[in-house]
Amino acid sequence: MTLPLRVTVAPERADASPGDALTFDVTVRNASDIVEHYGVEFLGLPDGSQVRIEPDVAKLRPSESGTLTVRISLPVQPPAPAGTYVLGALVQSKYRHDVSRCVEVPMELASIESITVKATPEVVTGGRAGRYTVEASNGGNAPVRLYLAATDPERRVTTTFEPGWVDLPPGTSAQALLTVQAPLPWNREKARQLTITATPDLPGATPGTGTATFQQRPRFASKFAKVAGIAAAVLVVAAAVAVPTLLLARSNAKDDKAEAAATTPVVPPTAPGQQQSSPAQQQPSAPPSVAQGQPSAPVGGGQPSAETPSEEATEQAPRRIDLTKDKNGVLASDAYRNDGFLASGDPGGIAVPGCENATAVSVIPGADQKKFLTTANPDDATKCNNVPMLLDFVQGAPAGGLTLVPVTKNALEMEVTYADLSRTLEPTLSVPENKAKARGGIEQVTVRPRSQDGAATAPVALTEMVLTPLR
Structure with a gap:
């Protein structure tokens, strides 16, 4: 038809x-x-x-x-x-x-590519480590597998993605956890710029990019540097005032000596066979120690008694430091400076929701009313107690050995940074003296729950530190 x-x-x-x-x-x-x-x-x-x-x-x-x-x-x-x-x-x-x-x-x-990458938060402030949530979106019209990576211009940041890649149908998005680690700066904050890429698995494909900033706190707090600068300025001013005064005093002393020499009477010569006595030739008195009935020093240099330990031996002996000696509540960041270290919270180590500003430490009682040192929100000693704790030894005095005593056994782990910038993870919360000495001493430690997601029920709780000086 x-x-x-x-x-x-x-x-x-x-x-x-x-x-x-x-x-x-x-x-x-x-x-x-x-x-x-x-x-x-x-x-x-x-x-x-x-x-x-x-x-x-x-x-x-x-x-x-x-x-x-x-x-x-x-x-x-x-x-x-x-x-x-x-x-x-x-x-x-x-x-x-x-x-x-x-x-x-x-x-x-034809297929088109439209890959976007966004990090949340855009800026993380922390110590040696920080965490971001990275969202990758596929705005194209074809399914794609994206491989995630992050770099910094100085290549000092180590990055880890969980997971390392995502499969995205058209018009969808997925999230991954980015953990970054970098050596601590010494005396000033360091802003490390990160470039995050999501690369499609197709040859010649254009990756999506995003940016983030890792703001690192220095190894030594900037406020102590400011205090040291003020102290140095005070010393300079004091020296400027004291030096002219000392010079004037020495000049006056010379004038007094000259005047005394001019007024000293002249002693006539002594006749033959006659002795002349003068104050300088009189019999000297006994030393003060003898005159006052005190025993004199032993002959031959006076070595200290074997029963009395020397000052050097005392300084090098391990010290037990009670971390709960302060009263309950939030402590100042330099509360343990006289013991040789600074203590603070490290909220950048593990992201704990609601604890982004938990940079303080506190002493609080437990359920059994026994006190312990823990991390805390600066406004509430009982909040954010599972944020990692940073113990930073003062400049020029690294620890030669260290043991921390926790409230709960096997609930915490300790990441140790040494003077040679190497790091180890110590689940026993202890570093022997020979291990620390081989690496130049311990610069700082980070104590955190063994659970890496910040959801551990046990707080970062310590009661005592056994500290050995570097020999």
Whole structure:
């Protein structure tokens, strides 16, 4: 049976990308013996596509041909999924619906890449380590696997992603945990700029990038440096006042000696055989110690008794430091300075929700009313007690050996930073003297719950420190 119409479409196929505008010419020939009114419709277009047809209707006499122009705009956002679409140009009589014909037109929609990366928070302030939540989004129109990485210009930051890659369908996003670690700066804050990349697993693909900042607190608090600077300025001023005074005093002393020499009476010469006595030739008195009945020093240098320990031996002996000697409540950051170290919270070590500013330490009683040292919010000694604790030994006096006594056994671990910038993890909370000495001494330790997500039920609670000086 001969169809009452014939249809051709130009072009016969199309290659496109999201956002493109396509034009098709649909030519219709009326093969019937009556006048017909034809319209055209395009089927199978991606969602969100817009279609305009000129003219709306082709009025054709028998054996007459006409062309309808179809203009199609593909959506930009959200982009249609990439792949092959089979479009249908359906031409149909306006009054006889049984008179129609559909011509297929293949369309290849190319894939596009739109990868975005965002770190939350954008700035983390901490000590040696910090954590971010990284969100990667696929705004393209094809599924993709993204490999995550982060770098800094100085290449001093070590980064770890959990997980290291994510699979994303079009229009979706996923999160990963980024942990960063870097050597502590010595005496001033250090802002380390991080570039975070999410690279598709396709050859030649363009990665998505984001940025973050790791703001590190110095090894020695800046406020102590300011205090040292003020003290140095005071010494300079004191020296400027004292030196002229001393010079003037010495000048006056010389003048007094000269005056005394001028007024000393002249002693006549002594006759032969006659002795002259003078105050300088009189019998000297006994030393003060003898005159006052005190025993004199032993002959031969007077070595100290074996029963009395020397001062040097006492200084090098291990010291037991009671960490709960202060009264209950939040402590000053230099509360243990006389013991040789500073204590503070390290909220950047493990991200504990609501404890971003928990930089203090406190002494609080436990359920058994026994006191312990723990980390705390500066405004509440009982909050944020599972934030890591940073114990930083004062400059020039690293520890030669260390043991910490916890409230709960096997609940904490200790990360140790040595003078040679090496690090070890000590689950026993103890560093022997030979190990510390081989690495130049202990500069600082970070005590934290063994659970790495900050959700441990046991707080960072310590009662005592056994400290051995570096020999």
